Amino acid sequence: MNEPISCEIKLERTLIQDGPKFLSHKLIVAEQVAYLKPTISxxxxxxxxxxxxxxxxxxxxxxxxxxxxxxxxxxxxxxxxxxxxxxxxxxxxFLKRASFDKNSQLFDNKRDRKVKLEHIISLQINNKMVVRKQALSYYCYELNMLTKHGRRINILNHNNFEQLNSDAGALAAFLQVPLSDYRRKIIL
Amino acid sequence: MIKITQFLAAVLLMFSTSVFAEESASFKETISAISKGVDSFFNDYTGWFVSAVFKSVPIGEANFPLIVGWLLLAAAIFTVYFGFIQFRRAGMAIDIVKGKYTDPNAQDEGEVSHFQALTTALSGTVGLGNIAGVGAALAIGGPGATFWMIICGLLGMASKFCECTLGVKYRTVLPSGAISGGPMYYLSQGLEQRGLGGLGKFLAVGFALMCILGSFGGGNMFQANQAHAMLTYAFDVPSEYGVITGLVLAALVFSVIVGGMPSIASVTEKIVPWMAVLYVGMAVIVIGANLDQLGAAISAIFEGAFTGAGVVGGFIGALIQGLKRATFSNEAGVGSAAIAHSAVKTKEPITEGLVSLLEPFIDTVVICTMTALVITIAGLNAGPFDGTGLTGVTLTAASFTETAEVFKYFLALAVILFAFSTMISWSYYGLKAWTYLFGEGAKTELIFKVLFCFFVVVGATIQFGAVIDFSDAAIFAMSIFNIAGLYLLMPVVKKELKSFIARVYSGEIKRFD
CATH class of the missing domain: 1.20.5 (Single alpha-helices involved in coiled-coils or other helix-helix interfaces)
Structure with a gap:
């Protein structure tokens, strides 16, 4: 009964099936706090x-x-x-602002359990194709984080790669964790 | 924030009050003048196009439109050429939908399953064609038109199989990563491979042009118009207030097609199949409540099909109406379904073709027949069938209401959601054709989307005759280019089919029970 449970974490997998076809959030870094600000569009x-x-x-x-x-x-x-x-x-x-607060040392996305910043060990960029029958299919990108307990939590999810890549770099520097690009070729 | 909300509330109340306060003769006259202007514009400038598409030859007392023969002949040829695939492989098609040919462990995230593909494609085809279209067919073609609708639905399954297989086989990944497929691509690429590049390009461009017009007409204005007609019937809303219906629908359509909000698209995709269930449920209740009249209704359908009693042109007249409305409803041979099906994630084009052949069966053979039975049982559609009495969505709604008054409210709900969903589907088809002709790009696409939303308002506002004829003609014209290409490409489909069946029998393609 006490056998160790091994599980494989696939960092190349996306966490959310859907995603918007526009830039939904931008990362704002203000000294000790980094937070996600929804865009006007x-x-x-x-x-x-x-x-x-x-x-x-x-x-x-x-x-x-x-x-x-x-x-x-x-x-x-x-x-x-x-x-x-x-x-x-x-x-x-959009009104619930996810934030990384160095003062409280917590990540809070107002949805999942709060995570201590020291438990965040890496960030990953993933890509996916959102396929719709009633609209053009499109690429969408996720910025996800991995905690030392093996949890993966989504941070950003939209289809503006340039902005997501820039935000991911800024967040990795803020948190001082490695950032990996796990984008893959998608063949339908 | 509170001040903004208060300001907004005041503006909206003022607007809504002023709109209703406009209930005056001048408002009615203005709308009526615009209607007449638009109708006469379409009559003057597109009348030749409508006449050309619906060019008829006299058969007995009726004028038989050649385009109807074109579609029927093609469906019959595909049925024979593919060895009556709609009957022989229906079981396999159902198994594919059930996922028996899909490895449960190999499904990637984001994959659209065949079942999802079928339900979403059905949400594009099950709509006003099943409600308003059948009403129009029976009002002019009598109960016998139903029989010919069923025949058209059964034969149309083979057309849909052929075009949807080709849609997946020749789809393209655009520079943006978007998957694009449909007649534009299989006509140009498929025929180029067969050494007919010039012809392929011509057919593809012709199809794309007609598809854009069809998306503005039958896929948009007709839908908005009938949605408001239903409100007029159910709630006695004056027809001139169609502008409000149009603006509300346009705002919602704009949000979906311009915004690209995933949850909105998901909600639309989820609600519409339930609307189909609601509609079928109501039809079952009406038929069940009048079970003693079912036999007589079926007899009227069969007798009317061959005698054409009370129909202008006799049985040919009934046949024409049945075939026209069935095609408008199930879109087999038109090419639009091939655009929708090309987005599915599959390695085997044939599987998508097989799944798609179920659509005309569900849409026309099952749902249209149920509507026709409801209308025939209600007995409001009495001869002579010249379309001067109740017709279209009002005939169907009145027939449902004969059994239960409350059905008109449910029907109004279903009609509005069907119209909305069909507009979304056709905006997609139109956009595909638009980007094929003018290329991808945010600005180019936005022009189409704004134009599309504008036509939603026009469609709901205008009381038109010529615009409806034009809407019809544009959709039927798509089939001229599409079917010409299908004849030349059907050997490709046959080869794919043989290969797929051989691999299923050899065990190379596994079955997961």
């Missing part, structure tokens, strides 16, 4: 849903107040609430 596309949802809810309210079409008001309002909620849920991950 990423926020704007989420905002379209919030605006459309809000518009439909307003429209439903108007219909409810000025006409007897209850069924239309419910239909339009239902759509509005669904789209608005969807927009908010899309926006939320």
């Amino acid at each position: 990423a926020m704007l596309f989420c905002f379209v849903y919030i605006v459309v949802g809000f518009f439909l809810i307003s429209l439903a309210s108007y219909i409810l107040l000025h006409s007897q079409k209850m069924d239309l008001a419910i239909f339009v309002g239902g759509f509005g609430i669904a789209i608005f909620t969807f927009g908010v849920s899309l926006m939320q991950p």
